Each structure stands twice: as structure tokens, then as C-alpha cells.
Amino acid sequence: MLKGVSLFANIGVGELSLPSNFRVIAANDIDPKRCNLYKKLHPHTNVIVGDISKKTILNKLREFDCDFVISTPPCQGMSNLGRMEKMDPRNHLVKYSIDFIKTKKPKFIFHENVPNQNKTLINYRGKEVTISEFICKQLSKDYFIVNKNIKMDDYGIPQMRKRSIFLLTRKDISQAWDFPNPKNKILTLKDVINDLPTLDPIVSDANVQTEKVFPRFHKKLERALKVSEFHAPVTHPIRQIICMQQTPSGKSAFENINKFKPRRIDGKIISAFNTTYARMSWDKPCPTVTTHNRTISSHINVHPGRKVQTKDGIIYSDARVLSMYELMLVMTIKPSWKLSSAENTPFLRSVIGEGVPPEFVKLCFKAIPI
Structure with a gap:
């Protein structure tokens, strides 16, 4: 069993379909409402509520030994659909993921964000570098790094979601983690929701x-x-x-x-x-x-x-x-998840829009060389 930590975990959408030999033992998000839903979806995970930029929160997370890290920092500061502001403080939050990783040295790291992280600038030692360059500068000494801009629909996800994904493997592991092969068939809305x-x-x-x-x-x-x-x-x-x-x-x-x-x-x-x-x-x-x-x-x-x-x-x-049900299908969220329609639906819809389709995460984790 490989144990992991999820940073900027939201409600834990990405972790919903992890293979059975992977388990997230600790998760962190700044928002209590998100953390409350995370606990409902993942009742056996230790959820740390608070700002990861605070030493007290980072130190609590460091108490957990982990084999892998899932890192999904906020994208609103660099998203095409948001207002991009130079040096948006949210874009610097990736530094705290890196701090945690450099301290704990997990075997594998899954880092996800919008493609604009490849051109969004942050300050590093008095110089402007892209987020992607920062990750490589900080971790390339200890990790094999595979970075790719992907389209989720190439991997059997019925959604045209473009993302920049980093898969990192600690260098004492003989084989580097790489992306699974794309699927041959693109799933359309007709395939997924036509019968509803x-x-x-x-x-x-x-x-x-x-x-x-x-x-x-x-x-x-x-x-x-x-x-x-x-389906309402x-x-x-x-x-x-x-x-x-x-x-x-x-x-x-x-x-x-x-x-x-x-x-x-x-x-x-x-x-x-x-x-x-x-x-x-x-x-x-x-x-x-x-x-x-x-x-x-x-x-x-x-x-x-x-x-x-x-x-x-x-x-x-x-x-x-x-409908919420149709959203779940295009996000590859299983209808059997542990939330009910009594939850705050506008909030739930919003946080789902920030998530990573769990079936894509599952495909990537099944490709880990173990």
C-alpha cells in the first residue's frame, strides 16, 4: 500500500477512483467548507484545515510520511477564464508544495494545473521564472520529470479539458513514471448523457x-x-x-x-x-x-x-x-459517491469545476512503475 498526501485538496474529487493499492492518508485545503465535504467523501483521511503558507499547517502535514503527493494549486490566477494579474499571489502557492516535497521526498508526485502555468511568472531568487521552470529548478536534482500538456478527451474522459501535468519519480527508482497511452475512442456527450x-x-x-x-x-x-x-x-x-x-x-x-x-x-x-x-x-x-x-x-x-x-x-x-448528475458523468465521478443532493448544490457544482476527473487520475496512477 502506497500512502499519499493531497495538497490544495479541494473536496477530493481527483482521489475518488485511485487504484486500491494507493491511499491518501492526509489532505489539506484552506477552506473549511471544502474540507467538510472532503471528510464525507474520504472519511479515513486526516484532513488538515488551514493555510499551507503558515508554518503550523505545513508542519502538521510534515508529520505524515508519504510515498506520493497530489498537488493541485489554485489556477484562478492564471486561467484563461479568469482575470490574469501579473504576480497574482495565488500563483506563488506552488512554492509550498515544493517545500513539502523537498522535506518529505516522496517517491512519486502528481502535479496538475492549467496550461498557462507554463508561461505564468513567479518570483524566484529575485528573477521572474515560469511556474514550470520553478518546479524543474527545484526538483530536477532529485526527480525524473515528465511534463506534458494533455487533453482529457484523449484519455477517455468525455470532456475537452486541457491541463498541464507533471509526473515526477524519485531518482532512486529505476523506471520513471510516464503517461498512459491515449485511448483510441473519443467519448462524446451522445455517448454519455444521450439516454438520460x-x-x-x-x-x-x-x-x-x-x-x-x-x-x-x-x-x-x-x-x-x-x-x-x-438529475434535477x-x-x-x-x-x-x-x-x-x-x-x-x-x-x-x-x-x-x-x-x-x-x-x-x-x-x-x-x-x-x-x-x-x-x-x-x-x-x-x-x-x-x-x-x-x-x-x-x-x-x-x-x-x-x-x-x-x-x-x-x-x-x-x-x-x-x-444537471448535477450530468456534470458528474462528464467529470467521471461515480454516482455512488458519498454525498447527497441535500448538500449546497451551487457550492458543490463550483468545487467540482475545480477538480481533476478521477478516472484520469486513476489511469495515471495505474501507470506508476511499482
Whole structure:
């Protein structure tokens, strides 16, 4: 049994499917809410709540001997979808992962972040270096380093998630850890969610009844909940629902005629990118799941939908973001996980968007040369 420590652990999504001969014995995150969910998902792991930049927290983590480390520092300071600021303090948190690694010298290290870590600058001994250069400068003496920009869909994950992954092997081990072979088949949304029952959204407007807009709402919901308690709809404003009902699979509502373009509360047409108010495509993997996955106005978040003939013409079903259950499937989270739909769903959706698909982590760990 190889024992590990997870740094910047979030709720422990990446660790959900580790091979049986690997066990995370300690995990750390700064956020108590995340740590609380981590404990529910991983009840046998010692969870250290607190800021890893504080010596007291780092020293608590150092009490645990480990064979491997999973390091997934925050990406918001360097993400394409966030506001990139030079020398964002969050980008320097990787230094504390390195401090821990240099002290404990684990056999194997899995480090994950967005591809921009290869060009994001941090301060190192008075000079600006990229995060990737910093990792190599700090650890190349003691570790074999394999670094690769990968696309998750190449590895059987039904999501177009691009990541920069470091796999490090301590040099006293004869064979270096390397990436598993890519899969031959790309999994699409049609492969993963096509058979699920259709769902209507809940209308958020106080003066509009959901049942008036969607007379079959409860019947559809009843069918969906038989599949999973997590296959339930999200709430959206009626103005967003109407424009998405006119939007085909793979298209943005900004391509609609003016009458059905996205509008503000005051009725004016919104000015935004075509990747917002956009439906996914059935014949492609899911776009990257982000922390804003419950918002129609964010990056390609809307269900692909199906063409429906009505007395007034053609519309498109499922004018909503993915249900929690659909998110779990494209993130390769097993439906049998130990959380219930009673959890704070907006928070849960957000932290899932920060996670690493557990089936990808499993593939990598199965490739460890032991």
C-alpha cells in the first residue's frame, strides 16, 4: 500500500477512483467548507484545515510520511477564464508544495494545473521564472520529470479539458513514471448523457410559474429522479430560457434572430462572446467544466438539447445547464459517491469545476512503475 498526501485538496474529487493499492492518508485545503465535504467523501483521511503558507499547517502535514503527493494549486490566477494579474499571489502557492516535497521526498508526485502555468511568472531568487521552470529548478536534482500538456478527451474522459501535468519519480527508482497511452475512442456527450431523461428548467422569475411554461415539468422531473437524485434541473430566468429554446445544438443564442438574442432585464440585447449563451454539441465531448457551470451566460454551459415540434414551430428542449448528475458523468465521478443532493448544490457544482476527473487520475496512477 502506497500512502499519499493531497495538497490544495479541494473536496477530493481527483482521489475518488485511485487504484486500491494507493491511499491518501492526509489532505489539506484552506477552506473549511471544502474540507467538510472532503471528510464525507474520504472519511479515513486526516484532513488538515488551514493555510499551507503558515508554518503550523505545513508542519502538521510534515508529520505524515508519504510515498506520493497530489498537488493541485489554485489556477484562478492564471486561467484563461479568469482575470490574469501579473504576480497574482495565488500563483506563488506552488512554492509550498515544493517545500513539502523537498522535506518529505516522496517517491512519486502528481502535479496538475492549467496550461498557462507554463508561461505564468513567479518570483524566484529575485528573477521572474515560469511556474514550470520553478518546479524543474527545484526538483530536477532529485526527480525524473515528465511534463506534458494533455487533453482529457484523449484519455477517455468525455470532456475537452486541457491541463498541464507533471509526473515526477524519485531518482532512486529505476523506471520513471510516464503517461498512459491515449485511448483510441473519443467519448462524446451522445455517448454519455444521450439516454438520460429530458429536463425542463425551473423558472426563477417570481411572476412566472414554471408549470405554466412547462406543463410536463413534474412528470419529466419524476422520471429524471428515478435515474438519480442528482438529475434535477437548475433555476434560470425566463428571458434566458426563451432564447435558449430557439438555439440549436452547438450554436450560440447570439446567432438567433434579434427577437431571440440574449437580453438584459431592461430588454436591451447583451454584448458578449459567442461562447456564452451557447449549447454544447452532441457529437463532441463536453467543453471544460468550470466553476461557473450553473450559469447559462458563462462558457458553453447549456445542454445540447433536442429538436421539438410545437404548434408554434420548432424549439429545442433542455434550455438549461447540465444537471448535477450530468456534470458528474462528464467529470467521471461515480454516482455512488458519498454525498447527497441535500448538500449546497451551487457550492458543490463550483468545487467540482475545480477538480481533476478521477478516472484520469486513476489511469495515471495505474501507470506508476511499482
